[in-house]
Amino acid sequence: MNSIFLEEIRSQPEVLARRLESGWAEVEEVAARIRRQRPAALLLAARGSSDHAATYAKYLFEIRNRLPVALAAPSAFTLYGSPPRLEGLAVLAISQSGASPDVAAVVEEARRQSRPAFAIVNERASRLGRAADVVVPMGAGRERSVPASKTYTASLLCLAMLSWALDPDPDFRAAIESLPCAAAAALESDAGRLAEAVEGRRLAAIGRGYHLATAQEVALKVTETSYLLAEARSVADFMHGPIAAVDPELPVLLLEAAGPARADMRRLGRRLEEQGVCVLRIGDRLRPEARSVRVRTGLPEALTPIPFAVAGQLFGEPLPYVKTT
């Protein structure tokens, strides 16, 4: 299983490049409809890794497009028989398989209420693919590994393309076009060696802003590949509680992208190190050291979650080997 995971991790520069080539038509169609309808907020529906992509979308659309984002609680649609009124909203679902019944239920409810509903899907011939008004294909090819990799970064790319289409800007477009290259650079990083410092059965992954999504995704990867109990938090939430639970046996991974959130991340890192905690770092401007990996992205912060996710996958991938030796 793991070699397939690694193979799919390595395929990401090519997957992203193919997605960029295959055209922007569907993304521009979604953007045109959103501009026409002017929803007060976008309601996102997703599960698992796609839910982390939705976290990324929340920051991206709110900060770059100033469009408020709500994350759907699918059980309000499926379990209680009284779904929220969607007047003034548009729905965007994200799913690799398109088969998750509760994600599809949110899109189907939007259709019932005559609200626009879009979907980013890898498997177009799925319940979700059939239910949405416009489908943005991930175009990642079949994903065989259970820990998802390429469909996560392809989802983020589709979201970045949609953000661009809503508010076009040549610099942002050029940065998007460079993402396959940034993903290749992340593959060249030696993020995997950070795993050697992880002992025990626990890990905390911490990000802020755009990289809350990366923290969530890395925590899930590590849990899926290595059976660690990994927990993802924003800096603010971590300071509100779990900081009390840190000890030298709980390694903490910090996602430190250059940007407005970095000062908080660095402050937290210093405080944890003073407490004797094993602090690991993935960043784009930090000095490479035993426990710090630098991913050269050359990207605006809003796009760094794609190469950082690739580095996070490399970090998650070798953990089982560390544990069994």
Added chain:
Amino acid sequence: MNSIFLEEIRSQPEVLARRLESGWAEVEEVAARIRRQRPAALLLAARGSSDHAATYAKYLFEIRNRLPVALAAPSAFTLYGSPPRLEGLAVLAISQSGASPDVAAVVEEARRQSRPAFAIVNERASRLGRAADVVVPMGAGRERSVPASKTYTASLLCLAMLSWALDPDPDFRAAIESLPCAAAAALESDAGRLAEAVEGRRLAAIGRGYHLATAQEVALKVTETSYLLAEARSVADFMHGPIAAVDPELPVLLLEAAGPARADMRRLGRRLEEQGVCVLRIGDRLRPEARSVRVRTGLPEALTPIPFAVAGQLFGEPLPYVKTT
């Protein structure tokens, strides 16, 4: 410190009763403004325990009032200098102290954009109390313990009162009036004894629907009082990843309220027990057993998070004693 925590836990029936007596005027004022303005969604801003109250509000307003709820990402308001457009939205902040600058920033931004902004606050003479159009006071009295207890349940009560005021219904009102009694019954439960089964440094707390909030709050209490790394998840998210990481050393607490979510909770519990996991349960209809505590609530599911939170506090409270013996 801990005796103050216990004292404040025990004061909750009285705190809730006082809040019910002190009148419904502010809650009805907020409801009247929301009805007049008909927002497409309510944007909630909160941190820490209040953020768990916001999770409760999401399910309550979406299911009972069919009003969509978005949880604000405060850093989009404070760090990036480009806050989302709030047209068509109304803001509701929840905070014990009213002093959290990022929560206040969301309300202040709503005022700048001429959007209605409300706050549920314990300390009225705070930055948040001054910034909001209408303040709903928690009325919990000064909270001295750092792990919050009475302000959490008082927040939930204020939210339930607001839900009633938006869609009045005599049965729901009667059930709200019985909450002090339900909290007293939860205090009589022996939820504290569940803590005896917790060994090691980890815990997972799991709920679905309304009790995702309870799971979050219990996980934070346990982290604050006992320095465990406790993680809260919905059933769906747990099945998507962390289920791979369970082992006999990771006890799992299930919040099992009677209602549409219970079947999923029971299925998960059975599966975990088959895997040899130590499963603890708090519920209102289950059979009391060594690892199951029954809280007799007599309440509709939407209100059970208040007595369940009280039971969860009792569970969290004795953990330090268990650990030091």
